[in-house]
Each structure stands twice: as structure tokens, then as C-alpha cells.
Amino acid sequence: MDLEIDNLSVSRGGVTVLEGVGFRLRPGAALVLRGPNGIGKTTLLRSIAGLQPATVGEISAPPEAIAYAAHADGLKSMLTVTENLRFWAAVHGGAGVEPALQRMNLASLRDRQAANLSAGQKRRLGLARLLVTGRPVWVLDEPTVSLDAASVTLFGEVIRDHLAAGGSALIATHIDLGIPGAETLDLSPFRARPPEQGGPAGAFDAAFGGDFA
Numbered sequence: 001m002d003l004e005i006d007n008l009s010v011s012r013g014g015v016t017v018l019e020g021v022g023f024r025l026r027p028g029a030a031l032v033l034r035g036p037n038g039i040g041k042t043t044l045l046r047s048i049a050g051l052q053p054a055t056v057g058e059i060s061a062p063p064e065a066i067a068y069a070a071h072a073d074g075l076k077s078m079l080t081v082t083e084n085l086r087f088w089a090a091v092h093g094g095a096g097v098e099p100a101l102q103r104m105n106l107a108s109l110r111d112r113q114a115a116n117l118s119a120g121q122k123r124r125l126g127l128a129r130l131l132v133t134g135r136p137v138w139v140l141d142e143p144t145v146s147l148d149a150a151s152v153t154l155f156g157e158v159i160r161d162h163l164a165a166g167g168s169a170l171i172a173t174h175i176d177l178g179i180p181g182a183e184t185l186d187l188s189p190f191r192a193r194p195p196e197q198g199g200p201a202g203a204f205d206a207a208f209g210g211d212f213a
């Protein structure tokens with residue numbers, strides 16, 4: 001499924017942070033979003049995932065096509081690793097949990113409560129969720145935070161397999177995930193301009209100065 005973004009403006013706390021964002025993500029493709037802290041990467045990804053409305057513009061793919069991995073892993077701390085994956089598989093009606101356990105190197109932790117996982121193990125479980133959704137468009141917000149080098153390499157392979165199977169991935173990341181052919185989109189040119197420079201009312205907030213300087 002294509003993910004096509006056209007002339008999108010997104011806001012945070014009532015303030016427009018990005019405007020005029022457009023790109024197309026085809027099956028088998030990956031697009032890496034870049035930009036300094038505070039530019040609006042998370043805000044853009046949340047809007048594409050359907051968690052908050054865009055103020056202007058169009059998003060072609062329905063939220064049901066999108067698997068979103070946010071900063072927070074969204075784990076159910078009292079459930080085991082396997083139970084967490086079963087829960088998400090049931091919610092999404094996607095694939096079985098065993099391949100996801102194996103693929104994200106979680107098999108030896110299958111019966112451990114999520115609350116008792118390390119930060120990197122929690123992150124691997126959060127990413128394993130992507131595999132049980134069966135959804136084609138992965139939207140990933142800094143997915144490698146807390147992962148060690150081996151797990152970063154592993155997750156890069158998981159993404160490559162997903163692309164080879166016809167999926168796609170939109171990724172905000174500051175590190176190289178080793179995905180051949182991945183394109184990069186720098187969000188800096190889409191930063192909302194202050195009103196006196198022709199931007200929409202409310203686009204400027206003095207508090208942004210530090211991040212955008």
C-alpha cells in the first residue's frame with residue numbers, strides 16, 4: 001500500500017510546527033526522517049498514525065494500515081512477554097507470536113513479566129509487536145533507543161525483511177539502520193514560519209528558539 005502525504009501541516013499544543021510536508025512511500029521502500037530536536041518528527045509521525053489530526057493536508061493510508069512504534073513501548077507490565085504479544089496479535093488479528101519471539105531474540109524471555117525486562121529488552125518486545133500486527137506500513141519513532149549494537153543490527157535486518165515482503169517503513173532516527181536504498185527527508189525546510197514571515201497565525205513560539213537555532 002502506498003503512503004502518500006500531501007501538503008501536510010501538523011501542530012502541537014495548538015502551534016503549527018511543520019507545514020507543506022509531502023512525500024510518497026511505496027511498498028518495499030523506506031524513508032528516514034531527519035531534523036534537529038524539536039522540529040516536529042514525533043508530531044508528524046503521530047499525525048500519520050492517526051493519533052492526532054493534521055491541521056491541513058491529506059494522508060492517503062488509513063490508520064488500520066499503519067503499525068506505529070512510539071517512544072513509549074506501550075507494554076502491559078503485569079503480562080509476560082508472550083502474553084503481551086498474544087494480546088496485540090488478538091487486537092490486530094495479525095500473525096502468530098512465535099515467529100516474532102524468535103525474530104526479536106525474545107524466546108528465552110517468553111515467560112518473564114514485562115515489568116522485569118531491561119530497557120533494551122522492553123524495546124525489543126515493543127518492536128516485536130510490529131511483527132504480530134500484520135500491518136504493511138511501519139511508522140517508527142526512534143526505534144533503536146535503548147538497543148545495543150547487536151539489537152540495532154538485528155532490527156535493521158527485520159526492517160529489510162519487512163521491505164522485501166512488500167511492506168514499507170517511515171523512520172525517525174538519528175542513526176544508520178543499514179537499509180540499502182533508504183531515502184532521507186530533512187524536515188528543516190518544512191519548519192513552520194512565524195506569522196510575520198507569512199506563516200500561519202500561531203506558528204511561532206519564542207520557546208522554539210533554542211531548539212531551532
Ligand SMILES: Nc1ncnc2c1ncn2[C@@H]1O[C@H](COP(=O)(O)OP(=O)(O)OP(=O)(O)O)[C@@H](O)[C@H]1O
Nearest residue numbers: 012013017036037038039040041042043044208211
Ligand atoms: N503541548 C505542547 N505545546 C506546545 N508545544 C509543544 C507541545 N508539545 C511539544 N511541543 C513542541 O512541539 C515541537 C515538536 O515536537 P516533536 O516532539 O514533534 O519534535 P521532534 O522532532 O520529534 O523532537 P526530538 O528529536 O527531540 O524527539 C517541539 O518544539 C516541542 O517543544
